[in-house]
Amino acid sequence: MAILHFTPLPFLSLKTSVNTKSTLTSILTNQTTRNLFPTTNMSASTSSSTTYQVPEQDGNNMDQTFRRHTFNTKRSGTGTAIVWFRNDLRVLDNEALFKAWLSSQTLLPVYCVDPRLFATTYHFGFPKTGALRAQFLLECLADLRKNLMKKGLNLLIKHGKPEDILPSLAKAFGAHTVYAQKETCSEELKVERLVIRGLQQIVISPEESTGAKVSNSVPKLQFIWGTTMYHLDDLPFDANCLPDVYTQFRKIVESKCTVRACIKLPASLEPPPLIEDWGCLPTLEQLGLCSQNVSKGMNFVGGETAALSRVHEYFWKKDLLKVYKETRNGMLGPDYSTKFSPWLASGSLSPRFIYEEVKRYENERLANSSTYWVLFELIWRDYFRFLSVKYGNSLFHIGGPRKVQQNWSQDKKLFESWRDGCTGYPLIDANMKELSSTGFMSNRGRQIVCSFLVRDMGIDWRMGAEWFETCLLDYDPCSNYGNWTYGSGVGNDPREDRYFSIPKQAQTYDPEGEYVAYWLPQLRKLPKDKRNIPGNLLYIPQIVPLKFGNASRHNKEDNKPPGARRGNDRASERRWNRR
Numbered sequence: 177m178a179i180l181h182f183t184p185l186p187f188l189s190l191k192t193s194v195n196t197k198s199t200l201t202s203i204l205t206n207q208t209t210r211n212l213f214p215t216t217n218m219s220a221s222t223s224s225s226t227t228y229q230v231p232e233q234d235g236n237n238m239d240q241t242f243r244r245h246t247f248n249t250k251r252s253g254t255g256t257a258i259v260w261f262r263n264d265l266r267v268l269d270n271e272a273l274f275k276a277w278l279s280s281q282t283l284l285p286v287y288c289v290d291p292r293l294f295a296t297t298y299h300f301g302f303p304k305t306g307a308l309r310a311q312f313l314l315e316c317l318a319d320l321r322k323n324l325m326k327k328g329l330n331l332l333i334k335h336g337k338p339e340d341i342l343p344s345l346a347k348a349f350g351a352h353t354v355y356a357q358k359e360t361c362s363e364e365l366k367v368e369r370l371v372i373r374g375l376q377q378i379v380i381s382p383e384e385s386t387g388a389k390v391s392n393s394v395p396k397l398q399f400i401w402g403t404t405m406y407h408l409d410d411l412p413f414d415a416n417c418l419p420d421v422y423t424q425f426r427k428i429v430e431s432k433c434t435v436r437a438c439i440k441l442p443a444s445l446e447p448p449p450l451i452e453d454w455g456c457l458p459t460l461e462q463l464g465l466c467s468q469n470v471s472k473g474m475n476f477v478g479g480e481t482a483a484l485s486r487v488h489e490y491f492w493k494k495d496l497l498k499v500y501k502e503t504r505n506g507m508l509g510p511d512y513s514t515k516f517s518p519w520l521a522s523g524s525l526s527p528r529f530i531y532e533e534v535k536r537y538e539n540e541r542l543a544n545s546s547t548y549w550v551l552f553e554l555i556w557r558d559y560f561r562f563l564s565v566k567y568g569n570s571l572f573h574i575g576g577p578r579k580v581q582q583n584w585s586q587d588k589k590l591f592e593s594w595r596d597g598c599t600g601y602p603l604i605d606a607n608m609k610e611l612s613s614t615g616f617m618s619n620r621g622r623q624i625v626c627s628f629l630v631r632d633m634g635i636d637w638r639m640g641a642e643w644f645e646t647c648l649l650d651y652d653p654c655s656n657y658g659n660w661t662y663g664s665g666v667g668n669d670p671r672e673d674r675y676f677s678i679p680k681q682a683q684t685y686d687p688e689g690e691y692v693a694y695w696l697p698q699l700r701k702l703p704k705d706k707r708n709i710p711g712n713l714l715y716i717p718q719i720v721p722l723k724f725g726n727a728s729r730h731n732k733e734d735n736k737p738p739g740a741r742r743g744n745d746r747a748s749e750r751r752w753n754r755r
């Protein structure tokens with residue numbers, strides 16, 4: 177067994193790490209008395225200074241949930257296996273972790289802080305990971321380490337490219353296999369290829385091997401499918417033959433597939449490998465970012481413990497699941513929708529766990545269209561993931577999967593007014609300010625600002641998608657680029673092509689102007705019915721006219737472009753059109 181003495185990384189040690197965000201500081205500095213959830217003003221009022229902690233409460237009582245997902249089984253493996261954590265930063269329902277444990281006598285969990293994640297976006301050079309998502313990621317890693325420690329392991333944190341780190345670790349530990357969750361988009365696939373190549377270049381001799389190997393061997397990279405609610409292997413068709421209409425996909429999976437049960441782990445995953453220095457989390461500054469405090473809006477806490485706590489809070493404590501379908505189009509506050517997406521994107525929450533909790537709720541409390549609707553939305557998430565398998569890189573191309581020819585503008589001034597929330601349209605500006613201040617925007621808001629950018633401004637949709645990539649806590653390439661291609665009319669399904677009328681959206685979803693006044697407090701002094709249409713004397717001038725004019729009764733969102741047909745769809749099939 178190799179005993180590694182790693183050169184100290186240019187990171188602060190766990191004990192001395194200082195971070196402006198109090199959650200991470202408390203995780204890092206006080207392991208016994210920490211309070212993950214600092215006190216904030218959680219009044220139900222929507223005064224402009226309200227900050228909502230999400231989840232509201234300390235997740236330390238989640239032990240019961242972990243216990244429910246524990247079972248003891250006999251370990252049959254040999255030698256050492258590595259589990260390479262990627263976007264699966266959790267212990268509960270982590271098949272890569274389970275398989276690595278099962279196939280070995282010693283398991284080494286690793287996370288590589290890949291500098292490419294903190295470089296710039298592909299076309300327009302925005303930060304690839306904004307400060308708020310980076311902070312969220314660090315919290316996820318701190319929590320993952322804590323949860324692995326509870327199971328007798330730890331998390332080795334290394335700074336560098338996985339293709340450099342994993343082969344050298346495999347060699348040093350004589351590992352027979354590296355287990356990792358499979359990704360589907362080009363940047364991640366490229367890393368996978370490089371890791372495979374790196375592993376192929378090392379040979380582990382019988383003396384180096386900790387297993388019972390008799391001849392030289394090359395460590396394998398074993399991928400595990402783990403991002404979706406329905407398993408890729410359970411689809412009744414090849415991913416390349418995925419239906420291009422969501423409803424068809426949904427009906428097929430609902431009738432022909434079952435969601436697999438969550439993977440359970442034994443209480444202990446010991447013994448850990450002998451490592452003296454497990455590495456430290458970087459600070460934001462070491463990642464080239466300035467820390468950013470969330471002083472209003474939603475302040476999400478990263479990590480699996482917080483994720484499970486949010487599920488508990490939303491389903492069981494606040495009993496909100498039963499009204500989800502009625503509230504999900506809201507924009508203000510933490511409770512109109514589940515807010516699971518940031519944890520789903522980092523993999524600190526498993527969609528199968530959510531499925532099990534929905535079923536448990538339906539058995540123990542009630543089943544209605546709201547309880548179903550959360551699963552309906554998770555099937556959208558699955559769909560975008562499977563679409564990325566089918567369409568590959570075309571999801572990121574300007575013409576999208578259908579190679580639509582269209583002239584887009586890249587006008588810097590217009591784009592920046594959208595990005596900075598200075599368009600003169602309160603509904604757009606409030607949503608964009610929420611995004612840059614918190615890393616979150618409601619689904620309703622995302623659809624509206626997307627439509628405004630591409631249809632009213634005529635701006636290249638990829639600029640919007642890349643800005644979302646920078647800012648969103650829940651950034652996921654499949655859901656983000658999938659939704660942007662749909663919203664800009666270049667998606668795989670030509671029917672999903674809508675114009676959202678701002679006056680109509682404001683009238684329907686923010687009739688009293690509470691949302692816009694929250695983010696643009698200067699509007700609060702106006703009568704409620706004027707907040708969304710303040711006029712140039714009361715608010716900044718509008719940077720472009722609306723394509724179909726300003727009248728709130730002129731509802732062009734229902735103007736279907738040629739080819740769009742919605743009339744016969746049942747309400748349950750109108751996902752994009754949740755209005």
Ligand SMILES: Cc1cc2nc3c(=O)[nH]c(=O)nc-3n(C[C@H](O)[C@H](O)[C@H](O)COP(=O)(O)OP(=O)(O)OC[C@H]3O[C@@H](n4cnc5c(N)ncnc54)[C@H](O)[C@@H]3O)c2cc1C
Nearest residue numbers: 513514515516517553554557619622650651652655656659
């Ligand atoms: C332009 C645009 C970009 C988007 N980018 C992302 C992104 O990068 N990452 C992301 O997770 N979601 C993205 N979405 C989808 C959706 O807006 C968010 O998932 C949702 O707002 C998250 O809030 P919630 O968890 O409270 O959702 P809920 O309404 O509570 O839904 C529950 C879960 O269902 C899934 N879901 C719901 N709607 C969608 C959808 N349209 N597409 C895919 N999954 C969905 C999410 O995982 C969500 O957490 C985008 C939507 C648009 C219009």
